[in-house]
Amino acid sequence: MEKEKTKNPNQNSFLFNLLTNRASSMTLAVVFALVFTSLLVWMMKANPISVFQTIITGAFGSTNNFTQVIQAWVPLVLASLGLMFTFTAGLWNIGMEGQIVMGAIFSYGIIRIFDGSDASSALVIILCILAGILGGTLWAFLVGLLKNFGGVNEIFGGLGFNFIADAVMLFLVFGPWKPEGVANGSTKMLDTRFWLPQIEGTYLSLWALGIAIVCVILVTVILQGTYFGLKLKAVGKNNKSSFLLGIHTNRYMLLAFVLCGVLAGLTGALQVLGFNHVLRNNISGGYGYIGLMVGMLANIQPLITAPIAFIFIALSKGAAGLGIDLKLDSNLAGVIQGALVIFVLIMDGVRKVLIKKFKGVQSG
Amino acid sequence: MDVEVRNIHKTFGKVHANNDISLVVKSGEVQGILGENGAGKSTLMKILSGFISLDAGSILLDGKEVTIGSPADSVKFGIGMLHQDPLDFPPLNVLDNLILGSRERMIPNRKKVRQEFVELQKQFDFSISPDAFIDSLSVGERQQLEIIRLLWLGAEVLILDEPTTGISAAQKIQLFAMVRKLSEQGKAILFVSHKLEEVEALCTQVAVFRQGMNVGQMLPPFDNDKLVEMMFGKILTRSDRKCCTQEKVNIEVSDLKIDDPRLPIKNVNFCIQKGEVIGLAGMEGSGQGLLLRALAGIIRPSGGHIWLCEENSSKKDFVGKHYFDFKDSGISFLPADRLDEGLIAGLDLREHFILAEKQKGFFVDAKAAMQLTEKRIKDFNIKGTAENMVESLSGGNQQRAELALLRQPLRLLLLDHPTRGLDIESTLYIWSKLKQRCSEGASIFFVSSDLDEILQYSDRILVFFGGKVSKPLDAGDVSVDQLGQLIGGRGWE
């Protein structure tokens, strides 16, 4: 039956519409991803239904769980928003991780300066955030410079700078910034007055949440309402044409990196001030990489990153309970996320091919 | 072999691409199929060659009804289609390409294939080396190779889909000779084109398609105006050559030198008057493109001068300046490959107009942009809406959009194949718009492989051969023959 359909694709057929409608095709992708994960789970001799149940209760089952999800959503959405700039410009900023790390390092550097002083907490926190932004921006700017003037592909440049950022981090936490008498890969904890204020009884800071929401709006406006955003998009879609249309393509690519770095740095600063409260290895939390997946799904629409990031983080946080309840590896969340990305991309590709083949040839 | 299609229907979504099309082509006929872009010509050809399936109707070969389910089926039935873009494998050589396309033997007999290839070539006076690599062949040669391959596979019906696009005048002559020979051999030939003169020169009968329907057949002698009317449903008139050349020098090029590893160009000297149209003729890749890009500021000449002359007879040398300086001085470049370096696939028309306009402030005024876009769409008669992605527009509408993007005022407009692949209506429209620019004082510098176009619209002509550039020739004083000779490399001192 399938074969018949391939031979005689009828545009009005159910299958054709199912595959070419954006919404139904995405739904199918999600279904496939879930089926795929269920299969994996089943092969691991676990029960897929209880896995999903655990994930859902793990993410939404209690106020505590839910606030944890929101708390983790903040850095992920910030990272994904940053990547919107580079994705729009057609760039793969793999260096996001390193930029977050640098943001965290710079931010903690300010803490060290004011540690023990009686400077106002608000001032120090603001300085920390600005320093974090500076750190992330600097790191992204270097990748951009290498790309523009050294001809180094941003993927390789970014990977290189990730390694350097990690090395700097390890040097600092095992070296000059280690707590007195201890070298365990983490600095000492921030004085609580330098923490971003948290809602009583939770790990969630409304300040961090507010920053994230403001950033979602800002990035949406910049990318969708300004000349800058439009030019960036043009550069991303066709560098050559954009140049011939009179856009300074190199400048815009560099700016994309810089803005991405700003958000990366902000993410890093919030990881220190609002979540970990120490500087330690793995401070970036892998958000740079997860952000790339979110970005791929969001298809350069910043507003969409918010719900996608939310789903991703709910999956990860929910999956933490897998280890406790079902004795499964919590990295299963990563598998689901990866499967989602792959199936969405496949279904999107299928949709485009179908539309191109059966709707777009009339002018031929 | 006789081919007949009866009551063919094919829809794509809401578009009825083939609406009850019937056609009979006897063995030995050269059936011309005329129609503007989107008239349904290619759809029918793709149905015949098995690339798409029909919704309703039947296909008869020598009176017997057949079902063509795939391209392989169509080859088996003896139908060969020459596509607009040759379907070959560039990294392989000619012989391997032949062998790859054959389905007969598992182990190829290279010696036999070579012999057959050479014999077929001889029939048509082609001279392609069997060992040449595909990427070293010109578009015309690849086309010749493809036809030979189809014949070698046993094609009795040949479909030629816009075969003269992108090939040289000499190759066109060879192609036509070949088509005539094949028809003498009893092959049925379907010749798809939107160029009247080609169809007139070659075909033994013509069918005209419009909006998915076969609107009429005609036998020679063809009534030109009638055909045009059938194609467009209305009568079109060609604009006369009207000289807008003013006595003021616009741009002066002296001793220009371009270092290109494959095709160095030197000693280029000429002036461009205001309002003048200069056509660049020559085989493709003879240096026209390089000169065009040098004048646009995209490639940097290694020597010489490009003087931009002002009203007060002062002049500025632009050699070595940035492309954006050229652009800001009113020099614009429209490339041949519109989606590669002109328009931006993935952006809609409105976004293009916003980008082309001067930036005002930080935020885009969506309403103003929309108004501007709609005005331009109307002014330039673009078939599409502001939200249409440019890649979804037809070639003619893309070209109109490009013209609509140009800023005011213009000093010099550089065009690379401005009407390539466009139907007559679009071509006429584009040139009327270009002429309007000339009357406003802009000069036009254009490359075309269509000699008729060059002769019709140019005031003066530069001929290129292997990197050499002729003195400007007055278009009124030169004939097609003379031009052909120069293009072919004869008559150069």
Place this chain on the structure above:
Amino acid sequence: MFSKRIWTLVSLLVVMALVLAACATPTAAPAPVETEAPVAATEAPVVATEAPAEPFVIGILTVGPITDNGWSTANYLGAVYAQSKIEGAELIYAENVNSAANPNTTAAQFAEQLLDKGANVIIFNSDDMKDGVTEFTSLHPDVPVIWLTGDFAWEDGKRYQPDMKSQSDVFSKMEYGKMMAGCAAALTTKTGKIGFLGALINDETRRHAAAAYLGADYCWKSIRSETTPIDFKVTWIGMWFNIPGVTLDPTQVADTFFTDGYDIVISGIDSTEAVTVAKKFRDQGEDVYAVQYDYEKACDVAPDACLGVPYYNWGVDLLPIIQSIKDGTYTRQFVWSDPDWSDINNPDTSSIGFKKSDGLSAENSALLDQFIGELAGGLNLWTGPLNFQDGTEFLADGVEATDQQIWYLPQLLEGMTGDSVTK
């Protein structure tokens, strides 16, 4: 032709996906019945008959996987011991609570999850979780928290946190175990060179390394009557276990020790690289051994290459505290327990033990027992004269160290090589 192929491929994929879905659903569907039923069957009676009231739940966070055959396994088994002795108690755990495996969830957040699942007491099993303990107790000052290896509850300690009303610390005096390890090494070494494979550097690891040195030095001089000083070198890898790219590779470090003529390596890390590498060298004909750490069965990987293992028996100390929590008599406490000198290997009474392995010769085994006897009899190796690594005085002649001096040992001791703090 090409696009045709894509279409076919796509439909093939669709068909495959559908088939897979079709297969998955029927197989997935019966699963819940199968698994949930026995769970209900086993749990329900337990709840119903033995604990009519709410179950008492012990929660433990382990820094590594509970199957690491090292630190986390020992901790987990301690909790299991306590659970088994307390009527109606249940045990839940979260493993891999470290920033490498779970960068987006802190120890405190994992603790929250255990709390959500009804934990009545939460055990943090690592020094690494100091910040987690701090955060969690600040949000839940009333939930009993036990921090293994911690010192927040020690009134005489440097980091005493008077506000953490229901937080307790539990540790046992592994210093004795380390002394036995050092002694076994010193008795066995032929080259007089002992390597100590250290984890990260902190108070705990410094005093454990120093204790191993004291035991080695004592047995070398007093039992073997050697006159040349023993060569005792410490190399820190930077973490409790190997993290590629972040820590030194413990396999490499052990390898270097053996290659450089250190014929015994005492492990101070939570995984089993030392004995694995020793076995590799032994297989090549080298006469080398390792002394393991943490878990009673840590030598089982290669008993011949192992002299023995000083191990923890956490259940002994955990049980009374957890019992008191259940009984409602819990008060905050700081536990730093001595072994049961009458039988250090008694699972119900001694919080640390030393399990000999096949590598230890009968003769040395007897000598080691003699040393253990001396320790039981009151031998205090933390007695002056002892100097720090930098030559300054730690303890004057005849002075015994206080608990604080031992716990917060600021440097390695004179006679040891290796970093006191990372540079």
